[in-house]
Amino acid sequence: MNGARWLVQALVAEGVDTLFGYPGGAIMPFYDALHGSDLKHVLVRHEQGxxxxxxxxxxxSGRVGVCVATSGPGASNLVTGIADAMLDSVPMVVITGQVATGLMGxxxxxxxxxxxxxxxxxKHSFIVRRVxxxxxxxxxxxxxxxxxxxxPVLIDFPKDVQVAxxxxxxxxxxxAIDDVPAPADASLHEALALMSQARQPVVYGGGGIALGHAVEVFRDFVNATQIPTVLTLKGLGALPSGHVLNLGMLGMHGSQAANLAVQECDLLIVVGARFDDRATGKLAEFAPRARVVHMDPDACEIGKLRHADAGVNGDIGTALKALTLPAAAHVHGRHARARREWRDTCQARARQHAARYDAPGDTVYAxxxxxxxxxIAPDAVVACDVGQHQMWVAQHWRFQHPRQHLTSGALGAMGFGLPAALGAQMQDPGARVVCVSGDGSFLMNVQELATAARYRLPVKIVLLDNQALGMVRQWQELFFEKxxxxxxxxxxxxxxxxxxxxxxxALHVDRADEVEGALxxxxxxxxxxxxxxxxxxxxxxWPLVPPNHxxxxxxxGAPVDPGHAPLAPTPETPHALPA
Structure with a gap:
């Protein structure tokens, strides 16, 4: 029993069944210990994969993902994937080989x-200097x-400790994992006081809903309060697509109904979101007349970018459960008529600005x-790369749960889609998994086709090919004078x-009338x-909010230069809530 073999047994005890990696000199004792173990190791073709x-x-899955690489270039090739996990709050343990302790430095x-x-x-790093x-x-x-x-947490594992x-x-x-503390009663009372005064409230839901295992209670809250709801990129699916109160994604490529609702609301109920710049646009003009209730388990996020009139720090599920019935009482309260008219306005806009799919011509409309x-595949897990196709997926896929949507949100890492899809397939071999990629992103980790083939992972890849770096081309067209x-x-x-x-x-399609059969x-x-x-x-x-607007x-989509032509005016803001 050496250090490497002990670690293998410890991973099994932690509930790990699958890990992804690539061997090399400094991690070789660990790979020797894997031989004959109960762990399923997936040999990728690049450590970033x-x-x-x-x-x-x-x-x-919501479980801890584990990846392994050797020292030096093996470890450095993991860095982008580690950064993505950190910025999108993904639980991972990363194991890297290291030269013997006597050679370090x-x-x-x-x-x-x-x-x-x-x-x-x-979140934390360890160097194991003694067995x-x-x-x-x-x-x-x-x-x-x-x-x-x-x-993500890093364990750097020197070779001599592996063989000790x-x-x-x-x-x-x-x-054991400590429970997230319940929010303070005083913060809940402050939130309820603001909700009772609101005439035009909006719920703004983010990725923290799924991370906090609060999807069902979030839906209960929205259904009970009948408040129009917008979602971030990582919050998609927290309220099912097609739900009557779901106005869609907000932000740079959000729906017009969602963005206009947020700009006009008098109360913004923020649930597990962090006022990311792609969601808010010009922060100083975001929801300009709204008071803010901000629920988040991370105290650092509350008030970081936007003052919270009521900061509800603690477990999101507990907070929503405590607020649902009292907040629902205001559906028929003193502002019931104003709220009903506001809800009708938001829903009318959602219908008015709903996406159309009857594009003219014979070419494929993505x-x-x-x-x-x-x-066709409503239960599919979708792993996206980054670019125009990522935004089209966010806008047009009908998500029913946040864990159906795997996307590199904060980091925006091209090359994410294919290996992420393979990981999703490994955690549930019976799941339907789709990778949506673009021709630019796909070539960044195309070598993982070998991994899909080796393990016969039934991932279905939709490769949208416009023979360009589409999102960069779009910005150069609009903001860099073509x-x-x-x-x-x-x-x-x-x-x-x-x-x-x-x-x-492989299949190919380039005509609209061939799409159904191809899919x-x-x-x-x-x-x-x-x-x-x-x-x-x-x-x-489309639509697109230009930078600094x-x-x-x-x-x-109108053919104008946003640098010289007038943009849509800011809508008239509602009266502020009484002090």
Whole structure:
């Protein structure tokens, strides 16, 4: 029993069943210990793929994802995936090999100070300098990754500690996770007082709803209070698409109904969201007449970017349960008529500005394709890459739960989609998993087609190919006077032939009348399959809030230069609540 074998047994005791990695010199004793163990190891083809796969596994399941790499370049290749987990609050434990403790600091072969390198993108880091430290390190790593606001934890594991005698160590005992404290009664009373005065309230829900296991109580709160609701990118699915009170996503590419509601509301009830700049637009003009109730388990988020008139710090589920019945009483209270008119206005706007899917012409209209696929596979878990296709998925996929939507939100990391989809498939082999990617993002981790093929993971890949870096091209068109710089991808490979080279079935579609048959064939294909979709290079994502503008100032696709033409005026703000 050496340190590496003890760690393998500890991972099993922590409930880990799958880990993603790539071996090398400094981590070789650990890989030797894996031989014959109960752990399922998935051999990816690049360490970044390992981090993103563990990330997708954790996002889809809510459990801790685990990835492993050797020292030096193996560890540094994990960094982007670690950063993504930190910024999107994903529970992960990252294990890196390290040179022997006696060689640390000598510039030994493949030595890298990954501890310092990752300091700002982890919740905590450990270097295991003695085998006797292993029990405390492993227990704390998993406790920290899971607790409070989840995130990644690094264990740097020197080679000599891996081979050290661990025969005297006791079997691993996981640590219990402390419950998130309940919010203070005084903060709940303050929130209720504001709700009782509101005539035009809006609920603004974010990723913290799913992280706090509060999806059902959030829905109960919205249904009981009948308050129009907007969602962030990571909050999509907290209220099902199609729900009568769901106005859609807010922000830069949010719906007009959502953005106008927020700009005109007199009370903003923020649940597990953090006033991200892509959601708020110009922060100084965001919800300009609204008072704010902010519920979040992370005290650091309350008041960080926007003053909270009532800051409700603590468990979101507990807060919502405590507020639901008292807040629901105001549906028929003194402002009932005003609230009903406000709700009717918001819902009328949602109908007025609903997306249309009857695009003219014979070419494939990506939003219509994605909307149709979400109808064919309503239970699918969708892993997105980053770019125009990411926003089209957010706008047009009919999500029923937040864990159906895996997307690199805060970091915006291209190359996320395919390995994240593989991780999601590994956590539930029976799930339907779809990767939606673009031609730019797809080539960043295309090597993971080999992983999909090796393990026969039935991930279905929808590759939207406009032969350009679409989102960069769109911004250059709108804000850089059409000076197109380094966005041309017209020399893309034959993606169908590329997939076939990995032994993966490939289909192609470039006409609107072929889409239905292609989608049905894709979803019916056994094992992994790729649908290559040729789309118009000039297609843009609408609506769009230009930089340094408020969310009421949306462009809707009219051919104007936003730098010189007038934008939509800010709507007349309602009367402020009484002091």
């Amino acid at each position: 390992a981090a993103f796969a563990a990330n997708g596994y954790a996002r889809a 000598t510039d030994a072969f493949q030595e890298l100070d990954v501890f310092s390198m990752t300091m700002s993108i982890v 006797e430290d292993l029990p405390g390190v492993v227990a704390e790593a998993f406790r920290i990754a899971r607790s409070g606001r989840p995130g 005698d661990a025969g005297r160590l006791a079997p691993h005992a996981p640590l 939003p219509a394709l994605l909307k149709r696929l979400s109808e 000076r197109y710089s380094e966005i041309d991808l017209s020399d893309n490979p034959d993606f169908g032939a590329l997939a076939a080279a990995f032994g993966i079935q 049905q064939a894709l979803m019916a294909a056994p094992g992994p399959a790729l649908l290559h979709v040729a789309i118009d290079q000039q297609a843009n994502v 408020n969310n009421a100032q949306m462009l809707d």
